[in-house]
Amino acid sequence: MIQLLPHQQSVLEQTKKFHRVAYYLDMGLGKTFLGSEKMDQLETPYALLVCQKSKVEDWVAHFREHYDYNVIIFNNQPISEITEHSVLIINYDLVWRRPELLKLSHFTLILDESSCIKNETRRRSKFILKLHPDNVILLSGTPTGGKYEELWSQCKLLGWTISKRLFWKQFIVTKILDVGGCPITVVIGYKNVDRLKAKLRQYGAVFMKTEDVLTLPETIDQIVNVPIAKEYRQFKNERIIEINSKTLIGDTPLTRLLYLRQLAGMYNENKIERLTELFQATGDRLIVFYNFDLEYGIIKRLCEKTDKRVSMVNGKLKDLSAYEQCSDSVTLVQYQAGAMGLNLQLANKVIYFSLPLSSELFEQSKKRIHRIGQTKTCFNYYLLTNGSIEYKILEALKQRKDFTDRLFEEICHD
Structure with a gap:
């Protein structure tokens, strides 16, 4: 039987009368246990x-360890052959490709990282909104730090039938940017937040931040x-360069941003040297966040060169054996695959080889080590190339803004 912490017991008591709930708890407060209970x-x-695809096996292990349900990784099994007392687990990228799930009845729908349906026009979101569950459980840490514009599709699942237009009018502050004669709407803030949260609580939502219930060790950014x-410098001025037998051409703002990031990161030998120095400076476990597949190959070869055992979490592989078994291992985590949901509190040091453009992924990545069970001071090391775009990206992320929101304001007019 699961032993819940006091704040988890309190959340369950608050939502006892609801059959549709949203547990918007900060990362590390135990949404997995709350959702399953x-x-x-x-x-x-x-x-x-x-x-998410990377979390399927974790959920399977969780249910098999703590409950006696028939746990099924759902693929093409006939709905009619599935027995009662079953939990079907599927990833967001596959769920909309399984129309037979629309036949499922008398079930509880659980969405882990429910922010994954923030865009109601995507096929995954459209499909999920067509399901007919008796009960709904939404799990996400994103709304605790803003991002309220992502909640509208979740409001529908909770039973609040407010229109998207009215939702944005009442709670979201936007402005229009003129980009080459094309108007683009960007979110610049929020309003009536207390009223929004109060209304969502009427539909079974709970908002909880880490500092409300726990005192975690200090975090130090360096x-x-x-x-x-x-x-x-050459590419920034000329927007074209030949490097490592490749020609990089920044002919659009997006490609220019991409190559500036890569030239500040994986194509910068100075950054590889700094990462080597960090590897050599400690015998502790290290978590390294990165973006691109090419970065993974470079860092993995560096680990081999410095005799570091390697674990990895990315879109193709998930192997945490070195992390679990070796106190001086390096775990390489790609943001899209591992910034959310992983428990990595055996480590207390994170190295950011490159930065994401998403503030959600950035905030979630910091919580992989700074969570329940962590007893040591946590260190975040940001490898930033002097005079590069990386400083502007970090500035935006610290303001909890996606860098893409500022892309056309700052990069196009640079």
């Missing part, structure tokens, strides 16, 4: 849990300055 209390014959390479 609420599901267990609802006692429906079936449950359908939708999560910028590691990296000398700029001449190739970065």
Whole structure:
């Protein structure tokens, strides 16, 4: 039987009368345990849990360890052959390709990282909104720090039938940017937040931040300055460069941003040297966040060169054996695959080889080590190339803004 912490017991008590709930808890407060316990209390014959691909096996292990449900990684099994007392687990990229799930009835729907349906026009979101569950459990940490514009599709699942137009009018502050004669709407803030949260609480939502219930160890951010390479300056001025037998052409704002990031990162030998120095400076576990597949190859070869055992979490691989078994291992985590949901609190040091453009992924990545169970001071090392775009990206992320929101304001007019 699961032993819940006091704040988790309190959340379940608050939502005892609701059969549609949203647990908007900061990363590390135990949404997995809350979601499964609420599901267990609802006692429906079936449950359908939708999560990110990298989290499927974690959820399977969780249910098999703590409950006696028939746990099924759903693919093409006939709905009619699935017995009661079953939990079907499927990832967001696959769920909309399984129309037979529309036949499922008398079930509880659980969405892990429910922000994945923020865009109601995507096929995954359209499909999920067509399901007919008896109960709904939404799990996400994103709304605790803003991002309220992502909640509208979740409001529908909770039963609040407010229109998107009215939702944005009442709670979201926007402005229009003129980009080459094309108007683009960007979010610049929020309004009536207390009223929004109060209304959502009426529909079974709970908002909870870490500092409301726990005192976690201190977090220390440290910028590691990296000398700029001449190739970065050349590309910035000329928007074209030949490097490593490749021609990089920044003929649009987006490609220019992409190559500026890569020239500040994986194409900058100075950054590789700084990362080597960090590897050599400690015998502790290290978590390294990165963006691109090419970065993964470079960092993995560096680990081999410095005799570091490697674990990895990316879109193709998930292997945490070195992390679990070796106190001096390096775990390489690609943002899209591992910034959300991973428990990595055996480590207390994170190195940001490159930065994401998403503030959601950035905030979630910091919580992989700074969460329940962590007993040591946590360190975040940001490898930033001097005079590069990386400083502007970090500035935006610290303001909890996606850098893409500022892309046309700052990069196009640079």
